[in-house]
Amino acid sequence: MKENRISILGSTGSIGTQALKVCEALGLTPAALTAYHSAAALERQARRWRPAYAACVDEAAARDLKVRLHDTDIRVGGGEEALCEAASMEGCAVLNAVVGMAGLPATLRALEAGHTVALANKETLVAAGELVMRTAEEHRAALLPVDSEHSAIFQCLQGNDKKALRRILLTASGGPFYGRSREELRNVTPADALCHPNWTMGAKITIDSATLMNKGLEFIEAMWLFGVSPEQIEVLVHRQSVVHSAVEYGDGSVIAQLGVPDMALPIQYALTYPERAATGLVQAVDLFSVGTLTFAPPDEETFGCLGLAKAAAARGGLAPCVLNAANEAAVALFLLEKIGILDIEALVAAALENVPAGSYSALSEVLETERAARDFVQSYAEKGGFLRS
Ligand code: MG
Numbered sequence: 001m002k003e004n005r006i007s008i009l010g011s012t013g014s015i016g017t018q019a020l021k022v023c024e025a026l027g028l029t030p031a032a033l034t035a036y037h038s039a040a041a042l043e044r045q046a047r048r049w050r051p052a053y054a055a056c057v058d059e060a061a062a063r064d065l066k067v068r069l070h071d072t073d074i075r076v077g078g079g080e081e082a083l084c085e086a087a088s089m090e091g092c093a094v095l096n097a098v099v100g101m102a103g104l105p106a107t108l109r110a111l112e113a114g115h116t117v118a119l120a121n122k123e124t125l126v127a128a129g130e131l132v133m134r135t136a137e138e139h140r141a142a143l144l145p146v147d148s149e150h151s152a153i154f155q156c157l158q159g160n161d162k163k164a165l166r167r168i169l170l171t172a173s174g175g176p177f178y179g180r181s182r183e184e185l186r187n188v189t190p191a192d193a194l195c196h197p198n199w200t201m202g203a204k205i206t207i208d209s210a211t212l213m214n215k216g217l218e219f220i221e222a223m224w225l226f227g228v229s230p231e232q233i234e235v236l237v238h239r240q241s242v243v244h245s246a247v248e249y250g251d252g253s254v255i256a257q258l259g260v261p262d263m264a265l266p267i268q269y270a271l272t273y274p275e276r277a278a279t280g281l282v283q284a285v286d287l288f289s290v291g292t293l294t295f296a297p298p299d300e301e302t303f304g305c306l307g308l309a310k311a312a313a314a315r316g317g318l319a320p321c322v323l324n325a326a327n328e329a330a331v332a333l334f335l336l337e338k339i340g341i342l343d344i345e346a347l348v349a350a351a352l353e354n355v356p357a358g359s360y361s362a363l364s365e366v367l368e369t370e371r372a373a374r375d376f377v378q379s380y381a382e383k384g385g386f387l388r389s
Contacts, residue, residue, distance in 0.1 A: 001116050001271055003093040007032035007053075007086045009106055010097035012041040014202045015120045015146065015263060019095050020045065022268045025279035032086035034077075036098075037061040043068040050074065053089065055082035057102070084109040095146070095271070096121040099204050100328050101321075101370055104128055108363060111141040118270035120146035122221045123328070127321040128366045129224030143225070144270040149218055150225055151266035152244035152257035157226070158274070160249065168222055169246040169254065171238040172298060173198050175209040178239065182302055185342055190335050198241040198261045207331045211344055212298060216309020217327075220320050223313060230313045235306065236295045242285055243293060260285050304345040308352065318357035318369045325373035326351035333377075339386050347377050347386065354380075 006023060010016045011033040023030055030049045035042040037058035046054040046069055054069065055077035056062040062078020069076055077085055080102070087094050087110040094110040095118045096103050103121035108128075110117045112135060119125070125132055136143045145151050149170055157165065176195050177185055193210040194203060201209070208214035219233055244266075246256035259265050265282045300307045305327070312319040330344040339347070355373045360366060381387055 001093050003091055003116060005029050005031040005092045007089055007092045007094045009034050009083055009086055011035060011045055012038040013097055015097035018263050019267050022264055022271060025281050026271060026277060031092045032089055034083055034086050039064040039068060046074055053077060053086055055086060057083060088113040099202060101127050101325060107132060108135050111135045111139050114139045114141050116142045118144045118146050122147055122217050123324050125221045125224045126217045126324045133224050144273055145225055146266050146270050147218060148266045149245040150222060151269055153226060153247055155257045156247040156255040164249045165247055166250045167248040168228060168233045169248060170218060170222060170233055170235050171243050171245050172215040172235055173241045174237040174239055177210050186340060188341050190337060203335060204331055207334060211305045212303035213305035213327050216306045219309055220313045230310060235298050237298050238295050240290060240293055242290050258285055308348055312352060317359040321366055321369045322351050322355045322357045322373045323348060325370040326377045329374040329377035333381060338388055339381060343386050347381060350380050351376050
């Protein structure tokens, strides 16, 4: 990274808190910290790290934060614009760890400012990959993956000719419901889904892992980051979560990246790239204790979200935006226990059939489509009898 200061968007979340530990180990100074509404947690981080700027997206939380930090010289911001302000601070790299499409305008603003962006906000690329990649190119800004699979792929591509890449082998843990039938999934609760076997993560991504939508979003994310077609990506279920993904070259070589399932490693690689730092934060994987590595094709009959994502990827245009926004809305309903987990797939499929999703060129079209897909899911869930009382 060319910058030595960093803005962390979503600093109180799972990735954000781990990123602060990585920053500490690397001696990187956070210049801005933002949260959605966790004012108390953000206050603690701000007092510890003394960033120049701290902000909550939620306006009420921002007012609370302002009171909490009144005795400091930290500038406090609020509202959606605050994310963009944190993203464009002078001389700062940006780690975008916001959950969901809310992170998109800030990603674009950071790239427009020519900043290096370490991207943990995969929804940004799913919803508007074409626009994000074009903006990065126009402003010669580096976009570095933080998602563990994409970090693995990125690492496997180092030192090799991109033209020799034949396929990407994207690994999936299979999630907490691996091996179950649709009948067995019908009545699972958010609490069941939030028990992931290998990774500790935020609620939204854990539900996405349980439905395999996470792998679908990552499929689209990989297309944009590495410039490959849907046919060039194979998803493999790998229960041990040791191989974080692999690439296959034209000469028949497959190169994989292995490690323990700990997000500190991909976060650190994004922040030190192209260097590697021996911070001691992550132990190397012990292959003797792992013993066996297994790989199997995903069960797309049971977990239909992956197939929906592949279909949206093939359609292109705004179809992935509809897929992502509909999924965000449906996951929110599931977390409130208003719908079952299988309804997520049904609602996303209905949104893809009904919400217009042609080609686009501007951010405003992406945001309009996002709103339309969310509204569609809400009203379709109500009218279609999906809602549980
Ligand atoms: Mg991932």
